[in-house]
Amino acid sequence: MPIVSLPVIWVVVFDIVAWSFFHLAISYICFKLPLAYFRKDSFWFQIFSWEQSGRLWQRLFKVKKWKGSLIDGTVLFNTGYTKKKLHGSKTEELKIFAAETKRAELTHWLSILPAPLFFLWNPFWVGWLMVFYALASNLPFIVVQRYNRGRILAITELGKG
Template sequence: MPLVTLPAVWVVIIDVVAWTFFHLFISAWCLRIPQTFFLKDHAWFRLFSWERSGEIWQRLFRVKQWKGLLIDGTVILKQGYSKERLPGKRRDDLNIFAAETKRAELTHWLSMVPAPLFFLWNPPGAGWAMIGYAVLFNLPFIVVQRYNRGRIAMITSKETGESM
């Protein structure tokens, strides 16, 4: 049972405004994190061996076929680092691109966090729908970032002769 009972039209308006606020606030906040943070090898961004340098995401979800359809947040926010295409083939360019995939991934993980708040003013079914929306909207972006980072890791490891 929601904490606040409102007419359905107001619930929908509040849901739209709240999601817009959360997405923009979290995106703007993540853009303020220095790039140096993402250039480091933090455990929570590491690729797992089962991801096979992103190959698993292509095999399971055919990422190459649809990733171009996703909107890059830099278009909306008019700031940030576009991940539409590689900026260059030098190792530094690839490392920066990989760092920005970490920023985008973090943004989308954090964008799911507010979903339980929607139970405060939504009936239970709509609250669960908000959880579903958060997951279904953000997971494709997370998959693409992990796919791209895996491909970059494969390229840079071949350059240095490191084993995967």
């Protein structure tokens, strides 16, 4: 049972406004984080050996077939680093691209976190629908970022040898 009881139309409106707010606020905050933070090798963004430099994501989800159809968040703010295509093939350009995939991945992980709040004003089953929405609308983007970063890291590691 929701803590706040509202007419159905207002619950729907509030859900739409709340998700819009969370998505935009989280995107803006992550956009404002300095690139230097994402250039570091941190545990949160490492590509694990079981991901096989991104090949796992291609094998499981056929990422190459659909990743181009995802919307790049930079269109929301009409600024930022677009990840629709590489900006060059030099090692430094690839490292910047990899750092930007970390920014995008963080944005999408954080965008899942507000989902439990929707249980406060929605019926229980709608609360779970909101959790499903959060996962379904963010996990594809996370998979693509990890796929792209795994491939880029494999390329830049080859250049070191």
